[in-house]
Amino acid sequence: MINSKSLSTYLGTRIVAVLIFFNIISLTVILPVYDSKLRRMVELQGRNFVDTTIAANSESLYREDFGTIVDSTINILRKTEDIKFVIITPYEKNWRLVIESNTWAMEDIVPLNQPAKSTDELIYSSERNTEKKLFTYTHQIVLGELRWGSLSIGLSDRHYQQLITDYYANAALTSLVLTLITFAAMLFAMRKPRLQIQALKQVLGRLKAGELSARNNTDKSIGEIHDISTAVNDMADHLEQATREVQLLAKVTEETGDALILFNAELRATYTNHAFLTITRIDPDRIINQSFDQICSMIGIPGEDRNSFNQHTSSIPIYPWNRDITLEAAAPRGPDTHISLRFNHFVCQAYKEDWYFAVISDISARKALERKLNNLAYFDKLTGLANRPMFYRGLQKAKHRADRTGTGFVVMFLDLDDFKNINDSLGHDHGDGVLIEVARRLETIFRGEDLVCRLGGDEFTVIMQNAEHPDQIASRAQSIIDQLTKPANIMGKDLRVGISIGITNYPDDAGAIDELVKKADVAMYHAKQKGKNQYKFYSKSWDLQQQLSFFAKESLRKAINSGDDQFVIHYEPVVDIQTNRIVEMEAQIRWNHPERGLLYPSEFIPIAEQSESIQWIGEWVLKEACKQAAQWDINGYKGYVSLKLSPLLLRIPNFCDQAIALLEQGRLKNVVIKLRLTGDSQIWHTQENLIRIEQLNRAGFALAIDDFGADHSSLNDLIRIPLVSVKIDRTLIASLPDKPKFNVIVASIISVCHQLEMTTIAEGVETEEQAEWLRENGCDFYQGSYYAPFAESQLVKNHS
Secondary structure, X not given: OOOOOOHHHHHHHXXXXXXXXXXXXXXXXXHHHHHHHHHHHHHHHXXXXXXXXXXXXXHHHHHOOHHHHHHHXXXXXXXXXXXXXXXXXXXXXXXXXXXXXXXXXXXXXXXXOOXXXXXXXXXXXXXXXOXXXXXXXXXXXXXXXXXXXXXXXXXXOHHHHHHHHHHHHHHHHHHHHHHHHHHHHXXXXXXXXXXXXXXXXXXXXXXXXXXXXXXXXXXXXOHHHHHHHHHHHHHHHHHHHHHHHHHHHHHHHHHOOOEEEEEOOOOEEEEEOOHHHHHHOOOHHHHOOOEHHHHHHHHOOOHHHHHHHHHHOOOOOOOOEEEEXXXXXXXXXXXXXXXXXXXXXXXXXXXXXXXXXXXXXXXXXXXXXXXXXXXXXXXXXXXXXXXXXXXXXXXXXXXXXXXXXXXXXXXXXXXEEOHHHXXXXXXXXXXXXXXXXHHHHHHHHOOOOOEEEEEEOOXXXXXXXXXXXXXXXXXXXXHHHHHHOOXXXXXXXXXXXXXXXXXXXXXXXXXXXXXXXXXXXXXXXXXXXXXXXXXXXXXXXXXXXXXXXXXXXXXXXXXXXXXXXOEEEEEEEEEEOOOOOEEEEEEEEEEEEOOOEEEOHHHXXXXXXXXXXXXXXXXXXXXXXXXXXXXXXXXXXXXXXXXXXXXXXXXXXXXXXXXXHHHHHHOOOOEXXXXXXXOOHHXXXXXXXXXXXXXXXXXXXXXXXXXXXXXXXXXXXXXXXXXXXXXXXXXXXXXXXXXHHHHHHHHHHHHHHHHOXXXXXXXOOOXXXXXXXXXXXXXXXXXXXXXXXXXXXXXXXHOO
């Protein structure tokens, strides 16, 4: 790896290698070429000398006048320092003439008798009788056409050696100069890159130290350093952004009210936030590297829940596990602690590892609120008795038990006689006192397995278990009359009330719960008609009323089939309580009866629900509402158009498909169709109906609860059904703001709905005082005569 400190050395070694390669080329390629050129030059010099000498001595050679030859040659040798000797060798003689600058000699030789060479020859060898080097050049002597012999001269290598020496010196100097120039150029060229690399190194060091804002200046960066600097800056940008996101996530994790525990693949805790200490009262450091089961034991989660989790995690992959848990009494947090535990799995993409996390929420306050709301939902605030929803739940349980055991049970419907006179003459406080005393006396009469309820007003009911003999039932009814007719001291006044009781027996009088209650109510009215303060068993002779109902059904059927347009829809606005802006238009059907005039839904819908007429009415209202919604949508209205939905409609095959088709035909953009669920909540909560409700919701219908707080409404409705709003019943609104107990109930309903992310609508608002109280307590919308008369032009104007 090359760093900024070794970059010069790295480049220097490569330059030296290039120079060595250059010198090798100089010695192995250039030098031989240069040497060859020098040898040719020496050969040319020798040839010129030989030609001159032969030309000067040709006659003497022919005459073999060696004295003249010697004198002439010595004279030439003395003038030419580079010629060391001359050797004249005749071909057919056994001697040769050797001439030097200051001496000569005749040497005997063995005749070669070899053919004369036609080419010259240059030989580089040691000088005669010395260690010096010289060139010997031999040239053939031709006299006329006679090849007479050869002339050899010895040429000094002084000039040759000087040129070779100069070559080496020049090559060395050139190499040195190139080396110096190259290193100087390298140092100059490397100065800026080294400074830029050092700057980049400093930036990386600052980033490593945690200074995430550090950036390198790329304006003057060159080449690849600019590319690297840009890449480093981009990496720093991403690192800074990622670090900020991680810090933000860490801050949110630490500040959240839920405890978060992170587990590795071995289900060992690696991290938890501060909320863990707040919720569990356990030091977070104690759980690090602990298993999930060990942590659950430390928190105080019961063994049953831990076993459930262990069974859940025994299979791979591990799916989400959620549970609301009540901690053991000995838990560090203490008794009556409730938590919600959620466990899930995720894969860390950066490391391709499995991780798990657990989220612990403190739901103790929510559980306490649920208990409070449960009391509000299922128990009468005034008397403490079970209320209407609890009564119907009790009926369901009693029916289930009776069907399972083959026994029966009794329903008593009780209504105080002339109770209105007490309220009107003495006031509601005395009336409430009477109701409380009646409730207390009823509780003393019945056993623990029996259920005493207050339905509302001065109506009470009793569910009697194991009372099959009429005499036993009559005795208990008479005991009620005897006890309640005794005077009671209410706020200093002795008050006496009578009571009328209607009695039905399951399954003899009816097999359906609603029918059983209705017949008990009929029996109670017969008791009143017979003089009050008495009880009556239901009699089948009273079924004549059913015949009257039949005639009403026939009249309704004829109205539907007549084609006279006897049914119309009126729209009543729902208004924002803060801005007085219309947010919803409620569709309400009316029947223009040819004899009885304009009838409200309460006068004919119950009859329709007992026949197939409810299907036609439901589909017609939905169709007309969708048609009107489409027109308002075009005109610019933005909000809801709502209509009541009877639970009986969901039992009709293909109703949901037809409703969805009508919604799709409308192609609504700004208007939403809202279905207000009415009737007994127990009917809505069947599995089949819940599925159909969810189907409608997914198709685009909004859902709401109508008349909440009256009749059969239940807290369960708010949890199991995906609602957008809740309409508070007019019977509760009518008591605002003068009755504190009703104020508490309505305020609690508003608070719960808001916590569940639902809006609230107050029904039947008639006065400024009611509207102001609702506004101060956070109610979202209202409906009633307090709002000015509605005009359709105002609807569009509100949304333009």
